[in-house]
Amino acid sequence: MANSCSQSTDNTRSYIRRHDLVPQYEYLSAEINEALKRVLGSGRYILADELRYFEEDFAKYIGCDYALGVASGTDALALALRVAGIQPGDEVITSTYAPTPTPAAILMAGGTPVFCDVEKDTCLMESGRIEELITEKTRFIMPVHIFGLPCNMDEITELAGRHELLVIEDAAQAHGSSIGEKKAGSFGTLSCFSFYPTKNLGGYGDGGMILTSDYSYRENLLQLRNYGKKDDPFTSYRQGINSRLDEVQAAVLRVKLKYLDKMNQERTRRADIYKKELENSPLVFLNTRPGHLESVYTNHHIFTVLCPGYRDELRTYLELQKIQTNIYYPTLLHQMPAYRPFVRENQSFETAEMLSKQALALPLYPELELEVVEYIIEKVLEFFAR
Ligand SMILES: Cc1ncc(COP(=O)(O)O)c(C=O)c1O
Structure with missing residues (x-):
């Protein structure tokens, strides 16, 4: 290389440099250029085959039934909270040792971030300290697999189950990380990835993905990411937004996923x-x-x-x-x-x-x-x- x-x-x-994105492009350029050519020549740039195939591939890779491509990891987190029914003021417990998109997404979705301290030898949210932060307003736990190191998901999912909270994983840094046989992103009710260029699986622009094995979440996310539309392209059935992973990024990411x-x-x-x-x-x-x-x-x-x-x-x-x-x-x-x-x-x-x-x-x-x-x-x- x-x-x-x-x-x-x-x-x-x-x-x-701490990281350099050019060598990877040089290494994969033949396949990436071919994919770009295919998309550019297809005349279909939004919500078409490349995204569908990439969603199938990525869902299979992580070990979830469904994957929904969106415009960024931040949107993925906000939309995951929305589809899971967040209400204004609902509290979402997350780590203070995380980048700004995590609380930004919680606020975008109308929630209230609650920050948790971390373990001294991992920088990961300390599962033992989550419980003391739970109030009657708490609805979600959003563990962040910081630097790619997965959080203690056994403890977090057990705690969430006991308090009837939903777990939404912020797996934006954890493509391919795992605990035992299970990949990061397959533990929560929903999980979110970013394809920001510097990520382990990064595009040439912004991109994100929501994963779930819940069919109704999948159906609702299909609408939420596309103005709340269903089959009729001129009617919104719910208040959605425009957040779609475009065909160019999906085609590049399909190559890189391999x-x-x-x-x-x-x-x-x-x-x-x-x-x-x-x-x-x-x-x-x-x-x-x-x-x-x-x-x-x-x-x-x-x-x-x-x-x-x-x-x-x-x-x-x-x-x-x-x-x-x-x-x-x-x-x-x-x-x-x-x-x-x-x-x-x-x-x-x-x-x-x-x-x-x-x-x-x-x-x-x-x-x-x-x-x-x-x-x-x-x-x-x-x-x-x-
Ligand atoms: C932990 C974490 N969460 C969320 C995000 C947001 O992703 P994006 O930049 O694609 O919006 C990132 C990446 O920037 C991240 O590292």
Whole structure:
């Protein structure tokens, strides 16, 4: 696979980006160009065969009966809440360690986000702390499989069942991740994916998908995503919106889905090298604790490590070596002006706040050359040896 990062000596080495989308296009370009040509020449660009086939393929891949393509992952979350009957003010418990689309979608659907603190060694919503957040207004739990690492779905679904709550998975970062034999996205009553370009399965624009095995949800979502129309194209039977995954994106994603497992394996291979060679360094890896994690497969969407006390220093050092890193997430949801009003009195988010000061994402994508991974490791070790 071609890669723009690799050069022979350190002096001439070009900037190593945390991720680079071009090598994947180059690798798949023959098939993608063919698919694009097919769609562009078909004259059918919205709600046609490519989407139908992709929905079938993706539903089968995740292990759900139905998949509905929509315009983005954010729309997927909002529409999933709507089809599940959210009412104004209904509370949706989710993680504070998540990106802004999650609460934005909850608010779009008329709900109220309630933020939960996370576990110290995973950045995942702490299932043990969800129960204390449940009130008579709580209707949904929205676990976020952050960085691709699946939440403890056994505990979450058991808790939801006990309190008659619905689980809607935010699986926007978890394409291909699993717990045992079950894929992330197959645990909730509904689940939502994003095909934003940087995702493990990413398009060349926006896109999203809702999955369910409930036929009535499927029927209603078909209407909700298309102005509430049924067969008659001029009548809305309910108040829907325009949110459809277009044929161009669907055709590209169909091609890429065939390679998703292979791409995820390539990510794992690189992550394993980082873990093995940095094992004795002060870096802390996220998913090492026993428990539900023993049977978890992560797609390594974002390779975050914890750097207690030296994160910013290491980041600056690597930047000087032309190695890009990122922080996910420097500001947590409960700290943002937009979402502060939803923090309850006396709520504390000590663990999430601690982690967000330590988290650093190292470069990782399927086409990142192994020689570049070794170079990054060398520079990290050099930082600690100073
Ligand atoms: C966890 C999570 N939820 C939701 C979304 C929203 O997806 P989109 O950007 O496709 O609207 C994203 C991605 O941006 C995400 O990472």
